[in-house]
Amino acid sequence: MPARPCPCGLPAPYDDCCGRLHRGETAAATxxxxMRSRFSAFAVGDAAYLLRTWHPAGRPARLDLDKRLRWTRLEVLEATGGSVVHTEGTVRFRAHYVERGRPGEMEEHSRFVRLDGRWVYAGAL
Incomplete structure (x- = not known):
């Protein structure tokens, strides 16, 4: 059986791509x-990873994922900063989903910061 592709859109199997981050084997380098790994976490239903990678200042106490939404595709539209040498970065993206058989999309310009050496989601701009 072929490995399932990673929901983040990169040409790699989930287990070798975002799955490694979700399992805690490695941390995001950028x-x-x-952001890609967080999209994948929404796609596979990994609320614990989403909470772990959310800045404590804005992190909810709990996260209940909507089981009626199926996240289907990610488009990265723009990224600024956020490399291995930066401490802040932004990513603008469009996330596609299906809800009750109807396609939809949402767009966000997200801010990320390094906290204790690891990238975390700091909210939407």
């Missing part, structure tokens, strides 16, 4: 990689 803000874009964290």
């Amino acid at each position: 803000a874009e990689q964290l």
Whole structure:
């Protein structure tokens, strides 16, 4: 059986791509990689990873994912900063989903910061 592709859109199997981050085997090297891994976490239903990678200042106490939404595709539209040498970065993206058989999309310009050496989601701009 072929490995399932990673929901983040990169040409790699989930287990070798975002799955490694979700399992805690490695941390995101860039803000874009964290954003992609967070999209994948929504797609596979990994609320614990989403909470772990959310800045404590804005992190909700709990996260209940909507099981009626199926996240289907990610488009990275723009990224600024967020490389291995930065401490802040932004990523603008469009996330596609299906809800009750109807396609939809949402767009966000997200801010990411390094906290204790790791990238975390700091909210929408």
